[in-house]
Amino acid sequence: MSVRYVVIGAGAVGGTIGGRLAGAGQEVVLVARGAHHAALRDHGLRLRVPEGELTYRLPVVDGPDALGALRADDVLLLAVKTQDSLDALRAWGPAPVAGGGTAAERLPLVCAQNGVESQRLALRHFRRVLGVCVWLPSTYVEPGVVSAAGSPLTGILHLGRHPHGTGETARRIAADLEKAHFEAPVVPDVARWQYAKLLANLGNALEALCGPVADERAAAFFGRVRAEGAAVLDAAGIAYASAEEQRAVRGDKVTLVPLDGVPRGGGSSWQSLVRGTGTIEADYLNGEIVLLGRLHGVPAPLNELLRRLADSYARERRAAGSLPLDDLLALEREAVARA
Template sequence: MRYLIIGAGAVGGTIGGRLYESGHPVVLVARGEHLAALRGEGLRFTTPEGTRLLPVPAVGGPAEVTLTTEDVLVLAVKTQHSQALLDEWSVRPVSGPDGRPAGTAGELLPLVCAQNGVENERLALRRFRRVYAMCVWLPSTHLAPGRVSAAGSPCSGMLHLGCFPSGTDDTAAAIAADLAASHFDAPVTAEVMAWKYAKLLGNLGNALEAVAGPIDGGTRTAVWRRVQEEGRAALAAAGIASVGAEQQRATRGDRITLLPLPGEERGGGSSWQSLARGTGDIEADHLNGEIVLLGRLHGVPTPVNAALQRLANEFARTGRAPGSLPEAELTALLDL
């Protein structure tokens, strides 16, 4: 199978880089300065084993590649960018084994949503017949064009995979086998969305970290607890199952330990990185905003998540520095 990684940032770059190093055909899909750097020098990939330049093929979009029935599409962008890319890729023609058109990508190709949040799969299923959900637990960083780092050891990350909305099949097993041979733990599970909803609860802290800094005690931890309480209440009211914290810890065990990387300084998570890169947008609408949505649908108040959603979007829109929320504004969240 050839893997087309749509969104070669921290997560996509790490998945693509590891698969490429293991001998699998990979194409990275990127844009702007990142694409120019990938084309010019290759992917500068840093892990606990060191830094190397990987000559992974890179393209700017589907018009630059000929799709075949052996391809797997891996969507690894933030949710706010998913719809346009799904529209673009789903209609592309796919060649069969005889070189003749066999159908479109939406009709024929598996699409893996390697993303935070729980909305991507529903968006994808409107365009793609074969959608797979992936719960991504992968500490990685992309702050400079052409550069991606992943500090996890001995595995770079844990990637639970299954069919959407539930179930497993031979394709999921084959993808997982390739990932398992490429420095990942890749359990196949019929209930992958329960893992993604558990990850959603963890990702509710992304906006808090992005606007107020590391959640390392004091007011930040108090706000974090309130955010989690609202999230659990909203999921319970909606009747949505999620994997518990004890099961998550038992499954991950000591498989992923963060190690210092020479010449690399890890900042915050994906939302913090969005602010640090000045992308102009952030994924809070599909993390904290998902809890706000469920709360409004099921009569559960979620004021702290709503406030963090608003603050994160304001920071992204106005270019405010990550972690710069004044303590007084942070404390005020506890009075909501």
């Protein structure tokens, strides 16, 4: 059966996946808002990748009402930031599907997002939820334009049913992704890969606050943040893929290539501060470690510090990279002393 992908959140990750799927011959609908929606509608999706800039003229809507009844063969791919997930789930869950029923009752929802919270939220609304461990370096450049510098693969997307399992739907989606410049292993324990990625993403707030982690002191600070996160996961009994296992799977399959017209930038949290969105993912990255630490009696002062700072910088629309590292390290000493 032919599948149509409805990409809810056609930003860096969603736009890249949607564009690559469209380039492989899949039917794709993009969901976006504001200036990005207008640019996609008027000029198409411009995807900057190592082979050049590719333009895809795809249907674009700003919500389920604009799309009309969904089809029984649709796959909903959720790629908004986690802080926007609940609004998206509430909007799309009740959407009608041709032949009867709603999206929440009948359609698979694929959570292609950082962290682990969105798929837990999704299970409150959708019967069929799949998780993805998103290893996909990508950037929202400007309205209508996204970039992905990975080569020879654009990204690696482990996927599986949430909370566990595989199934025909996961295998079918993986086959489509494999035709579209991705490697897409179908695994019965996708959460194990997502928690490993979560540990890496604990540095997103550091990068957003202080800039790229190039300074040895910044790298050492991130090492302490990550070690704190690993201690919390261990105390909670949560399994995660080891660094060695991740390196063995990824190898040099996703090597970043400099792209013309794409400024060197940072990850998703950095991009949130640059764009002045007013929100940031730290509540669901560092905040996940804080939550688990409190549940299992393990202090997580460094992750709590990063969560709090990132949230305030986003809310106050402060500039990305504007916190001096010396100031952060001074705050670290205070946080550890209080813990």
